[in-house]
Amino acid sequence: MTEDTQRTTSATTSTPWVGLKAAAFWPLRLVMDLVDRPLAWLQATFGQRAMVVFFLLPNLAIFGIFVMLPLVINVIYSFTGGSALFLDERVGVGFEQYQTLFDCRDFTDPFSCRQDAFWAGVYNTLTFMLLQVPAVALTALITALVLNREMRGRGFWRAIFFFPVLLSPVVVGLIWKWILERNGLLNALLNGLGLEGTVWLGDSFWAMFWAIFVSTWAHMGFYTLILLAGLQSIPRDLYEAAAMDGTSRPRALLRITLPLLWPTMLVVLILALIRAVQIFDEVYVLTGGGPGTSTQMLVQYIYQTGFAALLRNLGLAAAASILMGLVLMVLTLLQLGIAARRSREVAG
């Protein structure tokens, strides 16, 4: 009798969960225990060093095959031509691909270039960077300052601003495409205010505007969290001391918060820059690069040239991607340098 009741209580409380967990992990457990035998043999024969190699191997192999090897192939590829895919069938052309990319009568006018789409991509990406990075940094800063205040439901508000970050670029692009439709919500709201709407994505100025807006909307929450972490590391007593001296809140913001937040802000700016150079998916889904080539970005040029075009030119795409990679490398080294300096400052 007692045994029976015990069994029922344990069955109602913990067994379903434990059972479910055990069932989910059972195949994994089996595999992991099965490989133990050969691995124990490996360890016994070759020693612990072999095990270190074994633990590192899968990761390093994947990095090697899918990151390092491609880097080498990319360089070789950018010096070859033809339509063959595999390296041994491609013919060396020297700097021809790069010359094609830089074949311009007037570098300020993309249409005077042989690869006008490349230069359109370069200039659009530049425009995008110059406007989106400040926009995303500024909105994230304001949001972080607001969220850093003493208030109820801070977790809720933080979640609200972070929500779009998790949406896929395709979903982000489609949501806004729907809002910006001719019959869409935005035009309806403008109509309600007595204003005239327009075909937003059919106009090159507005298409770029919305590309920047949408991508700011989608990524702001991420940078907000980083800035928020930076704000929370500023010692509270600084503000208390300032309040004691009768410093006004705006003055405390300018004299205490912003200077102390600057290192974090620098990280945000560079992360945002690295992102902006690679901008592709949400803009591609939103505008398709159009109208014309007015929102076509550098990555879209690489994708179109190498993969989507009827006459695919992988060599040209490789050359363009190497040029982009150089820019990104400079930015990343800058970021690492700043991060190293910061950690030294913290340590010292």
Place this chain on the structure above:
Amino acid sequence: MGAVRRFVLRRRGGDRWHWTDVVAWTWLVLGLILMLGPAIWLTLSSFKTRSALNEFPPTLLPLTTETRMVEGYEEPLELYRVTLEDGEERVLAQVRRVGIVAQMVDPDDPGERIDVPIAAREPVRTTELATENYTEPLERFAFLTFFYNSVFVTVMATVITLIVNSMAAFALSKYQFRGRGTVLIFILATLMVPLPVILVPIYVVINYLNLFDSLWGVILPTVATPTGVFLLRQYMLTIPDELIEAARMDKASEWKIYWRIILPLTAPALAVLAIFSVMWRWNDFLWPLVVLSQRELYTLQVGLNAFAGELNVQWHYVLAMTVLTMLPVVIIFVFLQRFITSGVASTGMK
């Protein structure tokens, strides 16, 4: 009135409202509308019928005009509430519209035609969810296939990511060996190489490996993540080495130590990485777009983009499919929001 105002404006600590409070709350409310509004609008729209989607200005809720079969007419007719010239209000069915005049009949007595100026009629509307937006794509398009592909890629990539990255993190945190620093730098260096830079050569490598147009071609290049290795390594460094020494005394193999001792203790960090990996792989777009050319292999994101990019965008289907694509992420977010935001704040990864 004064009491209400005091109640609304009351603050902890009894401070007066500062102008910065007003700015802050304006920003929050604006943010609430702007951040959540679009997704809510998408969801509301996805339940509208095709004709309701074409309406301008759009209504907030999915409304449809009621229809009714009327004797003598083959198609169901739309019902309108009509104010007649003598001021009487009646519900009539519209037969056709000629310019600014609508020809209507009484649905109960369809013999007599009544001409009504279109300004004097209002459609009879009810809220109706157009669930066919959701059910039809399931039957007519390969939506379920896309869904299955996405789930397969996400689950497989996440499982492999966890195993492969935790193995490397274990070796890098619990063993002293020559070249450890080099390996760490090597892994860190891969952070500098984002996908667009090596798009062409990865594609070539995938073709060498015969993985083009295969879901494994989508999965494999993504499973080793430098951020994942570092997150797990930092966490494993906090696990005391004595545990491992004790296990070695008991003649446990190194693999057993990894699998039976270290992994269970790393569970919190593994959970964070798992959540992120699911998000990354579910939302991946550019790489699957390049590697998958057959429609039946498309993941949701690629399929959705292809479908939305067709010449005649069938918004009623696209919106419903977008909602379904968004749904898993929203569910994860609602339940695991705290993990995600703290994970981002502490690792700076996304």
